[in-house]
Amino acid sequence: MLNLEVAGMYLRNPIILASGFLGISQAIFERIYDEGAGAVVSKSISRYPMEGYRNPTIVVLENKSYINAVGLSNPGYEAFSEEIKTNDKVPLIVSLVGSDPSDFEIMTRKLDGSGIIGFEINLSCPHVQKLGLEVGDDPQMVKSIVETTKSNTTKPVFVKVGVGSTNVLDISQAALNAGADGITAINTIRAMKISIDNFNPILSNKVGGLSGPSIKPIAIRCVYELWKKFKVPIFGCGGVSNWEDAVEFMIAGAASFQVGTAIGFGGMSVFNSISNGIVKYMERKGYQSVKELIGRSHKY
Amino acid sequence: MVDHTNTDILRSVQIEKVIVETPSIRTIIFEDKHSVASMPGQFLMVWIPQVEELPMSVGIKSLGSHKFGAVTVRKYGPGSTALYYKQGGERIGIRGPYGNYFSIPKNLRNALIIGGGTGLVPLVRLFGDLLHNHVNTTLIMGSRTRNEVLFEHKAQKILTDNNRNGNIAFSTDDGTYGFKGSTVDLAESILLSKRFEMLYTCGPELMMKGVQKLGERFSIPVEASLERYMKCAIGICGSCCINDRLVCQDGTIFDSNRLRQLTEFGVSYRDKSGRLSYYIPQS
Numbered sequence: 001m002l003n004l005e006v007a008g009m010y011l012r013n014p015i016i017l018a019s020g021f022l023g024i025s026q027a028i029f030e031r032i033y034d035e036g037a038g039a040v041v042s043k044s045i046s047r048y049p050m051e052g053y054r055n056p057t058i059v060v061l062e063n064k065s066y067i068n069a070v071g072l073s074n075p076g077y078e079a080f081s082e083e084i085k086t087n088d089k090v091p092l093i094v095s096l097v098g099s100d101p102s103d104f105e106i107m108t109r110k111l112d113g114s115g116i117i118g119f120e121i122n123l124s125c126p127h128v129q130k131l132g133l134e135v136g137d138d139p140q141m142v143k144s145i146v147e148t149t150k151s152n153t154t155k156p157v158f159v160k161v162g163v164g165s166t167n168v169l170d171i172s173q174a175a176l177n178a179g180a181d182g183i184t185a186i187n188t189i190r191a192m193k194i195s196i197d198n199f200n201p202i203l204s205n206k207v208g209g210l211s212g213p214s215i216k217p218i219a220i221r222c223v224y225e226l227w228k229k230f231k232v233p234i235f236g237c238g239g240v241s242n243w244e245d246a247v248e249f250m251i252a253g254a255a256s257f258q259v260g261t262a263i264g265f266g267g268m269s270v271f272n273s274i275s276n277g278i279v280k281y282m283e284r285k286g287y288q289s290v291k292e293l294i295g296r297s298h299k300y
Numbered sequence: 301m302v303d304h305t306n307t308d309i310l311r312s313v314q315i316e317k318v319i320v321e322t323p324s325i326r327t328i329i330f331e332d333k334h335s336v337a338s339m340p341g342q343f344l345m346v347w348i349p350q351v352e353e354l355p356m357s358v359g360i361k362s363l364g365s366h367k368f369g370a371v372t373v374r375k376y377g378p379g380s381t382a383l384y385y386k387q388g389g390e391r392i393g394i395r396g397p398y399g400n401y402f403s404i405p406k407n408l409r410n411a412l413i414i415g416g417g418t419g420l421v422p423l424v425r426l427f428g429d430l431l432h433n434h435v436n437t438t439l440i441m442g443s444r445t446r447n448e449v450l451f452e453h454k455a456q457k458i459l460t461d462n463n464r465n466g467n468i469a470f471s472t473d474d475g476t477y478g479f480k481g482s483t484v485d486l487a488e489s490i491l492l493s494k495r496f497e498m499l500y501t502c503g504p505e506l507m508m509k510g511v512q513k514l515g516e517r518f519s520i521p522v523e524a525s526l527e528r529y530m531k532c533a534i535g536i537c538g539s540c541c542i543n544d545r546l547v548c549q550d551g552t553i554f555d556s557n558r559l560r561q562l563t564e565f566g567v568s569y570r571d572k573s574g575r576l577s578y579y580i581p582q583s
């Protein structure tokens with residue numbers, strides 16, 4: 001009932017772990033899969049190891065949302081490829097981040113042979129200069145990064161977009177023209193938290209990315225517009241906390257959806273509770289396959 | 301209105317008092333009801349504005365009849381040093397308490413606690429709780445040298461307050477106080493002459509690994525409090541992972557059964573970037 005194929009990836013269910021959540025170790029990937037995720041996206045991996053920013057790197061807000069500026073800390077593609085070399089169990093999508101096409105060429109070549117099902121290019125990290133959004137706001141750069149990545153792998157390549165200074169539709173257009181198989185929407189949105197007590201911005205980087213229920217309506221809008229315009233596979237992402245949110249993303253046009261922040265509030269059992277909720281909803285509505293949900297709101 | 305029941309939300313607290321414990325260790329005391337409700341082994345994330353946010357074991361300190369929250373910090377790198385020099389009246393941010401805590405099985409009759417350095421912060425608290433529960437407890441307090449012995453007076457007072465239903469033994473690396481050598485060697489000699497039902501440990505990982513081995517050899521259950529690099533402390537970033545466990549959420553305390561499955565315990569840890577580093581260089 002929940003299984004589906006998205007851009008050549010066969011998933012047992014449409015619930016995917018979002019990049020940056022718990023995603024640096026093979027043992028944790030296996031645990032997340034055992035907890036019920038349909039697929040797992042790794043932390044964004046770069047050419048060289050990155051330590052990320054100093055703590056505080058995460059601030060918890062009132063409304064089950066976070067602002068984070070972890071700073072893309074990751075072990076680098078060589079150590080990461082060592083990490084996942086035994087993976088034959090977890091449907092793993094590797095998220096890549098870089099500043100020019102050559103970074104993507106080197107990383108894709110190395111990781112393509114690992115037991116992974118696809119790539120996600122992170123063009124939208126809102127708080128690291130020269131990586132992420134700064135790259136993602138330049139359609140010409142997006143085009144050459146996607147072309148380079150595609151020419152070094154036969155696996156599906158998704159491009160993750162964010163709400164930056166360039167329109168989500170324009171960047172997605174550039175990525176799709178260059179051969180991207182699908183779009184992940186959206187990344188976190190630039191945000192801040194300041195202490196009224198000592199006047200300090202709390203994050204060491206001052207500015208971070210907002211995630212969780214606070215960004216969901218914006219993410220839903222992006223997915224809706226993307227589906228309306230392109231009808232391509234979309235991973236919806238941003239504030240999925242329960243099965244109702246998940247269904248909303250799918251009827252807006254998402255083929256699958258990613259879950260991140262909700263893990264901090266509901267633990268790893270969110271994967272199963274979302275699956276169970278969707279199954280019951282589908283039974284109530286009389287649907288046979290979760291694919292029947294995709295883009296359903298566009299009839300109205 | 302800010303939700304004061306959500307302990308993940310950073311709260312600003314004013315430092316009530318600072319106590320000098322040793323030449324490099326101080327206890328910072330502040331008003332916080334969530335810390336006062338914490339259990340031994342739990343930790344806070346402590347924000348030192350403009351410098352760092354660090355995990356620190358949470359304690360409770362009574363001043364007169366009032367209970368305060370407390371952290372005991374060893375001056376080490378930039379973060380801990382900045383915290384160490386904070387004065388009464390200044391403010392810091394805290395969130396938590398996080399993590400699980402040491403368990404005291406029903407009908408436990410006696411226990412051996414093995415601690416080194418700031419690992420003693422939660423263990424001295426646990427010592428008090430065990431004695432209070434009428435568990436005959438021996439506490440091994442390890443340090444590098446005599447003037448770095450932490451909480452000696454506090455531990456002695458706990459002992460007197462509880463009719464001396466326990467013992468304290470000291471070990472120093474340089475032999476300036478008590479047993480000369482490691483806490484693990486001292487624990488071994490104690491275990492050879494007396495049977496214990498439970499081992500508790502917190503401190504440097506290779507010391508804890510030694511305690512785990514003693515537990516296996518003498519068939520005694522162990523609880524160890526592990527440290528890994530922490531960023532979020534709320535189970536989302538994965539920075540603190542050891543095998544498939546998150547130290548901030550599934551730990552910090554792991555029992556013998558779990559420790560046996562943690563093949564990285566005493567072998568490797570991840571640095572800030574997530575790369576594996578080894579305690580003993582691999583050939």
Ligand SMILES: Cc1cc2nc3c(=O)[nH]c(=O)nc-3n(C[C@H](O)[C@H](O)[C@H](O)COP(=O)(O)OP(=O)(O)OC[C@H]3O[C@@H](n4cnc5c(N)ncnc54)[C@H](O)[C@@H]3O)c2cc1C
Nearest residue numbers: 354355356357372373374377378379380418527528529530
């Ligand atoms: C659960 C837990 C409880 C702790 N309780 C205490 C305590 O009660 N008293 C005490 O003095 N220290 C405690 N520590 C250690 C403390 O968090 C710091 O590691 C230590 O103070 C050094 O920090 P620094 O910034 O001064 O040093 P740095 O020079 O910046 O770092 C030195 C080393 O400290 C460790 N470290 C630094 N930041 C972190 C972090 N965010 N998470 C984990 N390790 C880190 C790393 O191994 C690093 O290599 C605890 C650590 C953990 C994980």
Ligand SMILES: Cc1cc2nc3c(=O)[nH]c(=O)nc-3n(C[C@H](O)[C@H](O)[C@H](O)COP(=O)(O)O)c2cc1C
Nearest residue numbers: 018019020044068122187211212238239259260261
């Ligand atoms: C701590 C943290 C780290 C993140 N790291 C990454 C990352 O490395 N790469 C990436 O593409 N997105 C990263 N994100 C963004 C998430 O993948 C996701 O797009 C965003 O959090 C919105 O989804 P959510 O509301 O379900 O969390 C991170 C988010 C958080 C909170």
Ligand code: FES
Nearest residue numbers: 531533538540548
């Ligand atoms: S510190 Fe982030 S998961 Fe434990």
